[in-house]
Amino acid sequence: MIAPRIEMETGPDLGPRTAVGPTLQPTLMELSRPGRGGGKIPHPPADALDGIPAEHRRAMPAALPELNEPEVIRHFVNLSHLNYSIDAGFYPLGSCTMKFNPKINEWLARLFGFAKLHPLAPDAVAQGSLELLWDLEQWLCEISGMTAVTLQPAAGAHGELTGILMVRAYHEARGDHDRREVIVPDSSHGTNPATASMAGFTTITVPSDARGGVDLDALRAALSPRTAAVMLTNPSTLGLFEDRIVELLDAVHAAGALAYMDGANLNAVLGKFRPGAAGFDVMHFNVHKTFSTPHGGGGPGAGPVGVGEQLLPYLPSPRVLRDADGTFRLETPGERPTSIGRVRAYQGSTGVLVRAYAYVCSHGGSGLVEVSEDAVLAANYLKSRVAEAYEIPFDRPCKHEFVASARQIKATTGVRTLDIAKRLIDKGYHPPTIYFPLIVDECLLIEPTETESVETLDAFATALVEIATEARDDPELVTTAPHSAPVRRLDEATAARQPDLRWRPMTGAETPCPQ
Amino acid sequence: MPYGPHTGDDRAHMLRALGLETIEPLFADIPAAVRAAGLDLPEPEPELQLAARLERMAARNRVDLASFLGAGVYRHFLPPAVDQIISRGEFYTAYTPYQPEISQGTLQTIYEFQSLVAELTGLDVVSASHYDGAAATAEAALMAIRATRRERVLASRAIHRHYLETTQTYFQPAGLQLEELPTLDDGTTDLAALERALADGPPTAAVLAGQPNAFGILEPMAEIGRLAHAAGALFVAVVEPISLTVLAPPGAYGADIAAGEGQPLGIAPQYGGPYLGILATTEALIRQIPGRLVGRTTDLDGRRAFVMTLRAREQDIRREKAASNICTNQALCALAATVYMATLGPHGLRDVAAGGAAHARQLERALAAAGAPRVHDGAYLNEFAVAVPDAARVHAALLDRGVLAGLPLARWYPDDASLRDALLVCATEVTTSDEIERFGEALAAELGTGAGLVEAVR
Numbered sequence: 001m002i003a004p005r006i007e008m009e010t011g012p013d014l015g016p017r018t019a020v021g022p023t024l025q026p027t028l029m030e031l032s033r034p035g036r037g038g039g040k041i042p043h044p045p046a047d048a049l050d051g052i053p054a055e056h057r058r059a060m061p062a063a064l065p066e067l068n069e070p071e072v073i074r075h076f077v078n079l080s081h082l083n084y085s086i087d088a089g090f091y092p093l094g095s096c097t098m099k100f101n102p103k104i105n106e107w108l109a110r111l112f113g114f115a116k117l118h119p120l121a122p123d124a125v126a127q128g129s130l131e132l133l134w135d136l137e138q139w140l141c142e143i144s145g146m147t148a149v150t151l152q153p154a155a156g157a158h159g160e161l162t163g164i165l166m167v168r169a170y171h172e173a174r175g176d177h178d179r180r181e182v183i184v185p186d187s188s189h190g191t192n193p194a195t196a197s198m199a200g201f202t203t204i205t206v207p208s209d210a211r212g213g214v215d216l217d218a219l220r221a222a223l224s225p226r227t228a229a230v231m232l233t234n235p236s237t238l239g240l241f242e243d244r245i246v247e248l249l250d251a252v253h254a255a256g257a258l259a260y261m262d263g264a265n266l267n268a269v270l271g272k273f274r275p276g277a278a279g280f281d282v283m284h285f286n287v288h289k290t291f292s293t294p295h296g297g298g299g300p301g302a303g304p305v306g307v308g309e310q311l312l313p314y315l316p317s318p319r320v321l322r323d324a325d326g327t328f329r330l331e332t333p334g335e336r337p338t339s340i341g342r343v344r345a346y347q348g349s350t351g352v353l354v355r356a357y358a359y360v361c362s363h364g365g366s367g368l369v370e371v372s373e374d375a376v377l378a379a380n381y382l383k384s385r386v387a388e389a390y391e392i393p394f395d396r397p398c399k400h401e402f403v404a405s406a407r408q409i410k411a412t413t414g415v416r417t418l419d420i421a422k423r424l425i426d427k428g429y430h431p432p433t434i435y436f437p438l439i440v441d442e443c444l445l446i447e448p449t450e451t452e453s454v455e456t457l458d459a460f461a462t463a464l465v466e467i468a469t470e471a472r473d474d475p476e477l478v479t480t481a482p483h484s485a486p487v488r489r490l491d492e493a494t495a496a497r498q499p500d501l502r503w504r505p506m507t508g509a510e511t512p513c514p515q
Numbered sequence: 516m517p518y519g520p521h522t523g524d525d526r527a528h529m530l531r532a533l534g535l536e537t538i539e540p541l542f543a544d545i546p547a548a549v550r551a552a553g554l555d556l557p558e559p560e561p562e563l564q565l566a567a568r569l570e571r572m573a574a575r576n577r578v579d580l581a582s583f584l585g586a587g588v589y590r591h592f593l594p595p596a597v598d599q600i601i602s603r604g605e606f607y608t609a610y611t612p613y614q615p616e617i618s619q620g621t622l623q624t625i626y627e628f629q630s631l632v633a634e635l636t637g638l639d640v641v642s643a644s645h646y647d648g649a650a651a652t653a654e655a656a657l658m659a660i661r662a663t664r665r666e667r668v669l670a671s672r673a674i675h676r677h678y679l680e681t682t683q684t685y686f687q688p689a690g691l692q693l694e695e696l697p698t699l700d701d702g703t704t705d706l707a708a709l710e711r712a713l714a715d716g717p718p719t720a721a722v723l724a725g726q727p728n729a730f731g732i733l734e735p736m737a738e739i740g741r742l743a744h745a746a747g748a749l750f751v752a753v754v755e756p757i758s759l760t761v762l763a764p765p766g767a768y769g770a771d772i773a774a775g776e777g778q779p780l781g782i783a784p785q786y787g788g789p790y791l792g793i794l795a796t797t798e799a800l801i802r803q804i805p806g807r808l809v810g811r812t813t814d815l816d817g818r819r820a821f822v823m824t825l826r827a828r829e830q831d832i833r834r835e836k837a838a839s840n841i842c843t844n845q846a847l848c849a850l851a852a853t854v855y856m857a858t859l860g861p862h863g864l865r866d867v868a869a870g871g872a873a874h875a876r877q878l879e880r881a882l883a884a885a886g887a888p889r890v891h892d893g894a895y896l897n898e899f900a901v902a903v904p905d906a907a908r909v910h911a912a913l914l915d916r917g918v919l920a921g922l923p924l925a926r927w928y929p930d931d932a933s934l935r936d937a938l939l940v941c942a943t944e945v946t947t948s949d950e951i952e953r954f955g956e957a958l959a960a961e962l963g964t965g966a967g968l969v970e971a972v973r
Contacts, residue, residue: 037860048873080605083620087604113573128575154646194830194840200688278549296847298611300789345649346787365556485616495812
C-alpha cells in the first residue's frame with residue numbers, strides 16, 4: 001500500500017527566520033514527503049494480513065505524515081522553543097501551584113520495573129509497585145488526617161467525581177434519598193458545580209462574606225435535609241484560610257450533610273491543618289500541585305481521594321490490600337460489593353504516582369512542613385511588594401496565594417487585567433491566573449510557590465509595578481501586549497465560529513460510508 | 516527542603532519586610548482546635564539513597580517474563596525519540612496552554628494529534644484527549660445520551676470489562692440504563708439480540724461495540740451501525756488505534772463516535788497509567804464533545820497560530836451546565852502519541868499492526884499444537900482466546916516457568932461457563948519466535964502434550 005501524497009501547503013507567512021530564537025513551524029503534515037521514514041520495525045511477511053476478511057480491512061491507507069527521524073526531532077524541538085515552562089521561568093499562577101519538578105522523579109518513573117509493568121500483571125509479579133502505592137496511600141492518610149486513600153482518580157476533577165459519587169452512595173445506603181443538592185461557595189472552582197451535575201446533584205451557590213470567607217449565615221440558610229454535601233476549598237480560592245472552619249463544619253454535619261474538601265490548595269497547610277482530623281469527610285489531592293508531578297502542558301495529573309470512616313465501604317475498586325503475610329494485592333472483582341465500582345480502566349496513574357512518592361520521600365515530614373511555611377512566607381512577601389501598585393481586597397495574612405485587583409488601574413487608564421497579564425509576557429513571566437475567582441473584579445490570583453528565590457519574587461513585583469506605571473504613561477503599550485512573544489494576541493472568535501480542528505488536506509480516510 | 520532556594524537570611528529578610536519575627540503569625544488564622552503539629556512521616560531521604568531504594572523496589576516487579584498479556588494495554592517498540600521529546604522541560608514542565616502567545620508548542624502538537632487521530636479514525640472532531648480508554652468510553656456514552664435525549668445504552672458484552680464497569684459507575688447516579696448484549700459462539704456480538712433490544716424497551720441513545728472486541732474478534736461494525744441508526748440511536752465504536760492502520764476506520768463504517776485507549780501509541784504500560792483516552796466524533800456532534808479542543812486561527816498580524824477553542828462547553832465557564840467536569844487533558848501522553856506516529860510513519864505503523872498479526876498466527880499454531888485451540892472462530896487481528904483445561908492453575912504454573920500467559924477470562928466473565936477455562940492472549944511486533952516457543956513448550960509440559968511441538972511452531 002502506498003499512502004496518498006500529502007500536498008505541501010505553504011500556508012500563511014510564518015514570519016522572519018532567525019538562527020536562534022523561536023520561530024513558528026510548519027505542521028507535521030506540511031513537512032511530509034512520500035517515501036521518508038523507516039528503519040524502526042521489521043517488515044512482516046506479505047501475507048501477514050491474509051486472515052483478515054476484506055470487509056474489515058481499511059480500503060485507503062491512512063494519510064499520515066512521512067518524515068525521517070532527524071526531521072521529526074527538529075520539528076518538535078523547534079516547537080518546544082515556542083513554549084514557556086517552569087524549567088525556563090516563573091509561573092505565578094494562582095490555584096495551580098507551579099513549583100519546580102525535581103529531575104530525579106522523572107528518572108525514577110522511567111525505571112524499567114515501573115514503566116514496563118502491565119496493569120493486569122498478577123499481584124505476585126507486581127509487588128514493587130503495589131508496595132509503592134500502599135506506602136503512598138498511608139502517607140497521604142497522615143498528611144490529610146483521612147482514614148483511607150484511593151490513588152485511582154486520574155485528575156483533580158476525576159477525584160471530585162469519585163468523592164461525590166461516594167457521598168451519594170453513603171446517603172443512598174442510609175435510605176436518605178432526598179439529599180439531591182450540593183452546596184458550593186461562589187468562589188469555588190468550576191469543577192465543583194460541574195462535578196455535582198455529573199453525579200446527578202443540583203448545585204446551590206452561597207456567597208462569600210466581606211472578609212473573603214464563606215458566609216456562615218448564608219450557608220446555614222442553604223443547608224437543609226436536601227443537602228448531600230458542601231464542597232469547600234480551604235484555603236479558599238482567594239488564598240485565605242477559612243478561620244471559621246470549625247463552625248462551618250459543625251453546621252454542615254448538623255444538617256446531616258457531608259463535608260467535601262477540594263484539596264487544590266493543600267500546598268499551604270502541610271503539617272498545619274489536616275482536613276480529616278478537622279472533620280472533613282472526603283477530599284481530593286492534586287498531586288501535580290502539592291507533590292510536584294509535572295503539569296505536562298495540561299496533564300496527565302492524578303487526583304487521589306481521602307475518606308473518613310463512614311465512606312470507607314464505598315471506595316472505588318480495586319483497592320490495594322496488604323495481607324497478613326506482608327504481601328500486597330489488588331482487591332478481586334466483587335470482593336467489596338458496597339464499592340461505587342470502577343472509575344477508570346486500571347488501578348491508577350502509577351507513572352505519575354511514582355513521582356509523587358519520590359517527592360514525599362525526598363522532603364520527608366519536616367521538609368513538607370517547610371514547603372508550606374516557605375510557600376506562605378513567599379506569598380505574603382510578594383503580596384506586600386505588589387501592594388505598592390495594586391489593590392489588595394482582603395487585608396489579612398494570605399496562605400500560599402493572594403488576590404490583587406487592577407480595578408483602580410482600569411478605572412483610571414482603561415487598561416484591563418487581561419492587558420496587564422499579556423504585558424507580563426514581554427517582561428519574561430507567565431501571567432498569573434486572571435478573572436478567577438469570579439467574585440473579585442479585575443483580579444489577579446498570584447501564587448509564587450516555595451521554589452522561587454527572593455530575587456525572582458522581587459523582579460516579578462518590580463515588573464508588575466512597572467506595568468501599572470506603563471498603564472498610566474503609555475496605555476497602548478500595555479493594551480497591545482505581548483510584543484515579544486512568538487505570536488501576538490489571537491483571533492479566538494473566528495477560531496470558535498469556524499472551527500478548524502484538523503489538517504484538511506489529509507483525505508485518505510474519507511472513504512464513502514457503506515450505508 | 517531539597518528544592519527550596521531560601522537561605523536563613525532570605526527568610527529573615529522576608530519576615531522583616533512583613534514586620535514579623537517568626538512565621539507563626541501567618542498561620543494564626545488556623546483555629547487551635549484544628550491546628551496540626553507537623554507530620555509523622557519518614558525523614559527526608561537524600562537523592563542517592565532514594566534512587567538506590569527505588570531501583571530495588573522497581574526490580575521487585577517482574578518485567579522479564581515472556582508476556583502474552585494484552586487485554587487493552589499492549590507492549591510495543593518505543594522509539595527513543597518519543598521519550599527524548601517528552602522529556603524536554605519545555606513540554607513536560609509547561610502549564611495548560613491558556614496563554615496561547617507563549618504556548619504555541621503545546622497547542623500545535625495538540626492540533627497535530629487531533630489531525631492524525633482524525634485521519635486514523637475517519638472522524639473530523641477529535642478531543643485533545645481524556646484520562647484513558649474507560650473514561651473516553653463513558654464520556655462517549657454520556658455524549659450520546661445528551662445528543663439524543665434518550666437514557667438507555669446498549670453495549671456488546673465483548674467490550675473491555677473495565678470500560679463497561681466504568682461506564683456503569685458514570686451512569687448510576689443519573690439513573691441511566693446500560694444493557695449488555697450477548698455474543699455468539701464465534702465471538703461476535705449477537706445481532707439478532709441487538710435487533711430485539713432495539714425494538715423493545717425504551718428508545719436507545721447509543722449502541723456500543725468494540726473493534727477488535729474484548730475477545731480480539733472482529734465485529735460486523737457496518738451492520739451494527741446500520742441497526743443502531745435504523746432505531747435512531749448513535750453508534751459508538753470502541754477501537755484500538757494501531758489496528759486502525761489496517762482495519763476500516765470508524766468513519767468509514769458509519770460510527771458517530773469513536774472511543775479508545777491510546778496507550779499503544781508510544782506510551783509505556785506503567786501499571787495502569789497515565790494513558791490517553793481517545794474520543795472522536797463527527798462535525799454534527801461538535802457541540803456535544805467534552806474536553807479540550809485546539810483550533811487553528813491567526814494572530815493580529817495574520818500569522819497562523821493555534822488556540823484552545825469552543826471553550827463555552829467547559830467547566831470553568833459553564834460550571835454546573837458544562838458538558839463534563841473534565842478540566843485537563845493528557846497533553847504529554849498526546850504528545851508522546853504524536854511523536855510516535857510521526858517517527859514510525861504510516862508504513863511503520865502498518866508494519867506494527869501487521870507484525871502483531873503475523874506473530875499472533877504463529878502463536879495460534881503453537882498453542883493449538885500444545886493442546887489449546889481457539890475458543891471463538893471469528894476473524895481476529897492479534898489477540899484471541901484459547902481454551903486451556905484448568906486455566907487458572909495453568910496460568911499460575913506458567914508464571915513459574917517465566918511465561919505470562921495472557922488474561923484468564925474467568926476474571927472478566929465469572930458467570931460464563933464457556934469462558935471459565937479460557938486465556939486471552941496477544942502478540943505484537945515485539946513478540947519473538949523464541950517467546951512463542953517458550954510459551955508453547957511450557958504449556959505442553961503443563962498439559963502433558965509435548966510431542967511434535969517444535970515442528971508445529973515452525
